[in-house]
Amino acid sequence: MMFGRNTLLAASSFLLAALVAFLAAVLAANRDTLHETTGYIPVALLASGILLAAISGLQLIVHLRQARRLKEVREQLRRVKETGNLAVRLPESESDDLAEATRTMNFLLKQFQSLSRALQESEQRYRKALDDISEQTKAQDALQDSEEKYRLLFENNPQPMYVYDPETFRFMAVNQSAIEHYGWSSDEFLSLTIKDIRPEADVPRLVEDISRAPEGIHRAGLWRHHKKDGALIDVEITVHSIPFGGQRAKLVLVNDVTERRGLEESLRQAQKMEAVGRMAGGVAHDFNNLLMVISGYGELLSGSLAESDPRREYANQILRAASRAGNLTRQLLAFSRRQVSKPRVFDLNRTVNAMEPLLRRLVGEEVKLVVDLDRELGHLRADPAQIEQVIMNLAANARDAMPNGGQLTVRTENVKLSADAARRHGLTRGDYIRLIVTDTGTGIDAESRAHLFEPFFTTKAKGKGTGLGLSVVYGIVEQSNGAIGVDSEKGRGTTFILYFPQTDAPLEETVTLSLSDEKGACQGTVLVVEDEVGVRELVSELLRGKGYQVLEASNGREALERAGGHAGTIDLLLTDVIMPEMNGDDLSHKLLSLRPDLKVIYMSGYAPQTLFRRGGLDPDALFLQKPFEPQVLIQKVGTVLKPSNSN
Numbered sequence: 150m151m152f153g154r155n156t157l158l159a160a161s162s163f164l165l166a167a168l169v170a171f172l173a174a175v176l177a178a179n180r181d182t183l184h185e186t187t188g189y190i191p192v193a194l195l196a197s198g199i200l201l202a203a204i205s206g207l208q209l210i211v212h213l214r215q216a217r218r219l220k221e222v223r224e225q226l227r228r229v230k231e232t233g234n235l236a237v238r239l240p241e242s243e244s245d246d247l248a249e250a251t252r253t254m255n256f257l258l259k260q261f262q263s264l265s266r267a268l269q270e271s272e273q274r275y276r277k278a279l280d281d282i283s284e285q286t287k288a289q290d291a292l293q294d295s296e297e298k299y300r301l302l303f304e305n306n307p308q309p310m311y312v313y314d315p316e317t318f319r320f321m322a323v324n325q326s327a328i329e330h331y332g333w334s335s336d337e338f339l340s341l342t343i344k345d346i347r348p349e350a351d352v353p354r355l356v357e358d359i360s361r362a363p364e365g366i367h368r369a370g371l372w373r374h375h376k377k378d379g380a381l382i383d384v385e386i387t388v389h390s391i392p393f394g395g396q397r398a399k400l401v402l403v404n405d406v407t408e409r410r411g412l413e414e415s416l417r418q419a420q421k422m423e424a425v426g427r428m429a430g431g432v433a434h435d436f437n438n439l440l441m442v443i444s445g446y447g448e449l450l451s452g453s454l455a456e457s458d459p460r461r462e463y464a465n466q467i468l469r470a471a472s473r474a475g476n477l478t479r480q481l482l483a484f485s486r487r488q489v490s491k492p493r494v495f496d497l498n499r500t501v502n503a504m505e506p507l508l509r510r511l512v513g514e515e516v517k518l519v520v521d522l523d524r525e526l527g528h529l530r531a532d533p534a535q536i537e538q539v540i541m542n543l544a545a546n547a548r549d550a551m552p553n554g555g556q557l558t559v560r561t562e563n564v565k566l567s568a569d570a571a572r573r574h575g576l577t578r579g580d581y582i583r584l585i586v587t588d589t590g591t592g593i594d595a596e597s598r599a600h601l602f603e604p605f606f607t608t609k610a611k612g613k614g615t616g617l618g619l620s621v622v623y624g625i626v627e628q629s630n631g632a633i634g635v636d637s638e639k640g641r642g643t644t645f646i647l648y649f650p651q652t653d654a655p656l657e658e659t660v661t662l663s664l665s666d667e668k669g670a671c672q673g674t675v676l677v678v679e680d681e682v683g684v685r686e687l688v689s690e691l692l693r694g695k696g697y698q699v700l701e702a703s704n705g706r707e708a709l710e711r712a713g714g715h716a717g718t719i720d721l722l723l724t725d726v727i728m729p730e731m732n733g734d735d736l737s738h739k740l741l742s743l744r745p746d747l748k749v750i751y752m753s754g755y756a757p758q759t760l761f762r763r764g765g766l767d768p769d770a771l772f773l774q775k776p777f778e779p780q781v782l783i784q785k786v787g788t789v790l791k792p793s794n795s796n
C-alpha cells in the first residue's frame with residue numbers, strides 16, 4: 150500500500166511536470182506576443198518542466214519496478230504462509246531498497262527452515278522417546294504383573310515350596326504351605342539351612358547331591374525331612390534353578406509321600422503276610438492229616454501195650470512229639486486264619502482282669518504290671534480264648550525284652566477312627582476298641598520290624614523261641630477283623646497297638662462245651678467218609694475201639710452205596726467236607742433224605758468259616774477241627790450219639 154501511494158505521488162509529479170512543460174511550450178510558441186523580458190520565462194519553465202518530468206518519469210519507473218518486486222515478494226511470502234514451505238526464497242537483487250529486506254527475510258527464512266527442521270527432528274526424537282517409554286512402562290507393568298502372579302503362585306501354592314541359596318544352603322523364602330507343613334515360622338525358616346531339616350545321617354549325601362545337581366529342573370528323588378516337632382516325613386523333591394534377589398538360587402517343590410509310602414508299605418506287608426499265610430496254612434493243613442495218623446496210631450499202639458512193656462514209652466514219645474507238632478500246626482493255622490474261631494460278644498476288660506494274676510506270674514517280679522482299663526469300654530466280638538492268647542503272647546515277648554525288669558502296661562480304650570486313620574490300618578471308619586500293650590524293654594530295630602509277624606521270625610536263641618508268637622497274634626487279629634501295629638525303636642521300648650471293631654450287640658454268656666464222661670462201651674453205627682485213607686482208618690479204628698460199629702467210605706458215591714447196602718440203622722455220619730466229586734454237605738443232604746434221623750458231624754482241616762463260604766456248610770453244623778486228639782473225637786461222637794441212645 151505504501152509503495153502504491155509513492156507510485157501515485159511519482160505519477161502525479163510526472164503529470165504535473167508534463168503539464169508545466171506543456172504550458173511552457175504554449176507560452177514559448179506565443180513569445181512574440183509576450184514581453185521581451187518575460188520572453189525567457191516560458192523557456193525556463195519549459196526546461197525545468199522537462200527536467201521535472203524527466204525526474205518524475207525516472208522516479209515513476211523506479212517505483213513501478215519496486216512495485217513489481219514488492220508484488221513478487223508478497224507473492225512468495227503468501228506462498229510461504231499458505232504452504233508453510235520454508236524452502237521458498239525471496240527474489241534478491243544486487244541493490245535496491247528491498248535488497249536488504251529480502252536478504253534479511255531470506256536469512257530469516259533459512260533460519261526458520263533449519264529451526265523447523267531441528268524442531269521436527271527433536272519432535273521425532275521426542276515421539277520415539279515417548280514410544281520407548283510407553284513400551285518400557287508396558288513391559289515393566291507386564292513384569293510386575295507376572296512377578297505378582299508368580300509370587301501368588303508361590304505363596305498360595307498348596308504344595309510346600311522354598312527357595313535356598315546353593316552356596317550357603319540358607320533358606321531365602323518359604324511359602325505358607327511349607328510353614329504349615331513343617332511347623333517353623335517364616336523367620337525361623339530364614340534362620341535355618343536346608344541341612345537343619347534333615348536327619349544328620351543324610352547330610353553328607355545331601356551336600357554331595359547338591360554339588361552334582363544339574364542346572365535347570367531336575368528331580369532330586371526321595372528324602373527324609375524332619376518337622377519342627379521332630380517327626381520324620383518322606384518327601385519327593387523337585388528342584389528348579391532360578392535367579393532370586395539378583396543371585397543364583399534353587400526353588401524346591403516338596404511332595405510329602407509319607408502317607409502314600411505308609412499305605413504302600415502296609416499293602417506290601419499285607420500281601421506278603423497273605424502269601425506266607427497261604428503257604429503256611431497249606432502246609433499245616435496237610436501236615437495235620439499226617440499228624441492225626443501218627444498220633445492216632447501212637448495212641449492205639451500205646452493202648453495195646455502192657456504198662457510194663459518198655460515199648461509203651463516209645464509209643465508215648467511218638468505221641469508227645471506228635472502233640473508238640475500239633476501245637477505248631479495249630480499256631481500256623483491260627484496265623485493263616487484257619488483256626489477254629491468261636492466268636493462271641495464279650496467284655497475285653499473282664500478278660501484282662503481275669504488274666505491279671507496269670508500275667509503277673511508270667512512277667513515275674515522284676516517287671517511291674519500296670520493295667521489301665523477304660524471303664525466305658527465298648528463290647529467286642531471275637532473269640533475270647535483267642536484274644537487271651539494274643540495278650541499272653543504279647544506279654545511273653547515283653548517279658549523276654551525286659552530281662553532286667555521294667556514295666557508292662559496293658560491299656561484298653563474306645564477310639565473312633567476317621568476314614569483316613571482307618572485306611573492307614575487297612576480298616577474302615579468307625580468305632581473300635583484299642584488294646585495297647587507297652588513295655589520298656591529292648592525295643593525292635595527297623596530290620597526286625599519289617600519281619601515281625603512272619604512265622605518263624607525270631608531273634609531268640611535256638612530253643613528259646615519259635616518265632617510263631619506274633620504270627621499267631623497277627624492271624625487272630627486278622628480273623629477278628631482287627632488290625633495291629635507296632636511302634637518301637639531300638640532301646641526305646643515297644644508298643645503294640647491292636648484295633649478291634651466295637652459292636653453294639655449285648656454280651657453273650659460263655660458257652661462251655663459240656664463234654665460227656667465216657668464210660669463203658671458205646672453203641673451205634675457210624676459211617677466214616679474220608680478220602681485220606683490214613684485219617685479214615687484211624688478214625689474208624691478209634692471208634693471201633695470204643696465199641697461203635699463203623700462203615701467206611703472214601704468218597705460220597707461210595708458212602709451212598711455203603712448206606713444203601715446196610716440193612717440196619719446208621720446213627721451218625723462223620724464226614725470230611727472238602728472231597729472230590731461230592732462234598733460232605735451234599736452227601737449229608739442225600740443221606741438225610743433217605744434216613745431222616747441221621748446225625749451228622751463234619752470234620753475238616755479248614756476252619757468252619759472257610760467251609761461256610763466255600764462248601765455252603767450250615768453254620769450250626771457240628772464240626773471237628775482237624776487235627777483232633779482222639780479224646781476229642783470220642784467225646785464229640787459220644788455227645789451226639791448218647792441222647793439218641795438214651796431215648
Ligand SMILES: Nc1ncnc2c1ncn2[C@@H]1O[C@H](COP(=O)(O)OP(=O)(O)OP(=O)(O)O)[C@@H](O)[C@H]1O
Pocket residue numbers: 542546547550588590591592593597601602606607608609613614615616617618619620643
Ligand atoms: N516286645 C518286644 N520287644 C522286643 N522285641 C520283640 C518284642 N516282641 C517281639 N519282638 C521280636 O520279635 C521276634 C518275633 O516274636 P515272636 O513272638 O513272633 O517270636 P518269638 O518270641 O521269638 O518266639 P515264640 O513267640 O514263638 O516263642 C522276637 O524274636 C523279638 O525279636
Ligand SMILES: [Mg+2]
Pocket residue numbers: 542545546614617618619
Ligand atoms: Mg514270642
